[in-house]
């Protein structure tokens with residue numbers, strides 16, 4: 005089965021969590037887009053939901069397909085967020101931000117009673133970190149912020165290239181107007197320690213380690229769907 009078919013399978017399973025009247029957080033990325041497409045067909049046949057999109061890209065797709073949107077200002081508490089991930093560990097810690105949407109994704113997930121992650125099973129890893137960690141930083145003082153990130157990582161015995169994300173010859177700019185540094189630290193044994201250390205650096209807006217947010221992971225593979233849940237969800 006090809007990668008897209010697996011994403012569609014995971015997205016279809018996630019749709020079973022969506023109930024009439026729900027306030028949804030709607031993720032970003034190729035897997036989340038498959039979810040939006042399936043959601044839109046349900047909406048067309050009468051399902052009533054409103055969604056907060058986690059990126060301008062997702063917002064545009066929702067508008068195009070007729071999924072009603074709201075904002076966290078109008079709707080500050082959400083029932084359910086469905087989103088993809090770049091890596092998922094067995095405790096459902098995540099790396100996100102491969103598409104640069106990590107800040108809005110984390111705000112939306114944190115505003116939701118439940119977050120369900122959808123992915124193909126290749127995203128499941130025993131320890132996070134093979135995927136370079138996206139770190140969103142303010143444009144001001146970027147080099148100083150990068151140095152502080154490298155020092156904080158070194159204190160945790162982590163090292164590796166930290167590179168400014170580019171699109172062609174220009175720096176990639178997030179929906180919030182910030183830059184992304186991709187940190188290739190390799191395995192991150194203590195994600196909480198790195199998360200706390202990064203949050204303590206002025207200039208770091210947010211990072212792509214998601215802890216304690218996802219409660220369900222729907223993983224599609226050649227043999228079917230596997231659903232992982234956190235202890236609190238069982």
Ligand SMILES: O=C[C@H](O)[C@H](O)[C@H](O)COP(=O)(O)O
Nearest residue numbers: 033034035101102103104105
């Ligand atoms: O910033 C982007 C998001 O965190 C995506 O959810 C993540 O990169 C996974 O994307 P995809 O489903 O395309 O692999």
